[in-house]
Amino acid sequence: MPDEHGDATVVVPVGPRAEHLPEQLRALARQVTDRPLHVILACNGCPPATARSLVADTWQGPHTIEIIDAAEMSGPSYARNSGWRRSSSPTVLFCDADDIVASGWAQGLLTALGRADLVGGTLEHDTLSGLVRTSWGATGSCSLPRKFRYLPFIPSGTLGARRAALEALGGFDVGLHRGEDVDLSWRAQQHGMRVERAPAAVVHVRRRSGARALFAQAWADARSDAVLLARHRPHGAHWAIHDLVREAAGVAVAAAEAVVSADGRTKLASRSGRFAGHACTIGALARAARRR
Template sequence: MRQETSTVPAGTRLVADESLRRYRDGKVVLGGSPLRLLRLSSSGGARLRRWLSGEPVGDDAPSRALARRLLDTGLVHPEPGHATHTPADVTLVVPVKDNAEGVRRLRAATMELGAQVVVDDGSAAPLLHATMRHPAPRGPAAARNTGWRAATTELVAFLDSDTHPEPGWLDTVLPLFGDPDVLAVAPRVVSDYQCSNTDNHSRPVAAYEAERSSLDMGTRPASVRPMSRVSYVPTAALVVRRAALSEAGGFDETLRYGEDVDLVWRLIAGGGVVRYQPSSVVRHEPRPTLRSWLRQRFDYGTSAAPLAARHPGRLACARLSRAAAVTWTLVALGQPRAGFGAALTSGTLLPRTLRRQGIPVLAAARLAAQSQLGAGAMLADATRRAWWPLALLSRRGRRALLAALVPCVVQAVSHRHDLDPVRWAALRVADDLAYGAGVWAGCLRHRTLAPLLPRLTERAGRSR
């Protein structure tokens, strides 16, 4: 478990997150996820300026503590340097059921690793190259637990049998473990649009997944945290310290879905750091049919309720300020003028508050506008994903649901896709509705409303 006085190793090089903005000669810093405003001393601002110019973090305690603080808020990210671990320090663990070809391919692509453990989770025909076998299927969590407990190396790399790691996929992952607080690193998992299991009928789903896969966390690195830009990472591809797995007790085998999110959140709750490193790429085969893809989205949705029960306050269908909630509630109730007035009021107060903290007027006004628009988009997502069954019960709700479809149409028309706009928009809506149906099924099964409730905040976080 990480100590409160944890610091970044000396020699670490840092790069700015895309959200980072500096004001007042670098003494006021804004950015990260969730959005944070930090006030630094003159020496702290100077340190940050030097680090972003390429100077490594020094070995003095104040520098290392400040670097940790900036990393934890997502304002900066570590730049992979010299690795303290090699592929020989990594054991591959593959949980598999009825996919002998996938195992063969993965073993051939990871021969440089220290060991390979293939766990056959009750395949109909025993797999030839399996290291161990469950006589009957016990689920991915149990298979992964069986695998990592057989490992002896310091690091364990989980890869699903339908993944394809790109050459050099560990090159920018292993250096991050030079920080002893980093317990896990996740590569970027992208949908393999051109894989062999997609035929002409499933190409539309594969093309959509290539842009909006639920396993793909995007192109920007991140410190993984609940309720942030990257709130979870999948174990379709994840490298973890074996000692951290042992301390956490491994995966929760009672969870059929969401066991990866649960593990990551427990590692973070224990004080560890989990990083997302998109420069490392692993390709993942999409579901071969529309029906199987919708079923997957439904199944993922069912995990929301048990996750909310295990991690109170860390899962919500939307996160927005109270002011934005008032604005958009008035709009949804058919009072656009009142909503505009509320938006204008909050849009006036927030810049004043930020200006007192050192943020220029124009930047503060832009932030206020982005906050309102972002809240509207988030509520539209929540309407399509979580609230649509309730919306269907009233005329006003149905109007709100139709309005929530507008962002999907705009995205379909305004961006270049491998699909025509009509099919892209249809799949976008089906994606949200299927996931939302799963959320409701899970809530009914576990008798909770937690995943259906938004989380309200005052404003962007602030620290000194």
């Protein structure tokens, strides 16, 4: 078990766009915890000088903060790995620079880490969506998400880990441009580690704005799925052509909802992007699905 009397590190990868970072910094500074937090901003595209300026303008609170240059390799996985390896804390928490953590987020993850190796909080989609209420609701409040009819996984935007687990797994795979959090969660479970949810650890997620941005994000995520499936198919991940048919049906439903609601138009952009990404890589997905 992690040392409950030691500190905990929060790693925040900071990419080229840091316009929302001040809001996240204020939220992290206000965290109410039973132990000190040390926040590490791992700059991967954002100049460290810019991060230092934002910290000077916004950081107030009992917790400490550090800025590191993590730009030797591009991508959030490298930044997250640089951050947790910089620390010596027995527990490490991860969140994103453009979201906003609730005041009890860190404590929710820390409490859950008393009984598991990796834990995932709740991603709440409504508060920052610009809409009064959406059907996106919250991810992780009742159960962790799943993919390819396989094991649950923890999104990296609200992930807590024991340091020993990260060391045993080698951290995030920097060779994966997408789905690295899915891969980490699955590898942990394949190694017999315990993965649980921490529903009290809430993060208010800032979704991409505009249909084009939502489509592009879903498309890019879907195009990377063949690599993830090929890696984990021998362990039990599954994909078949009827999954693509099911996605097409979901696009049709969202198209009907888009006529009458903004929420429907948002879902249509994401669902159609995912369907298009899978459709244009159907050959790679099929080959990965046959892999033994």
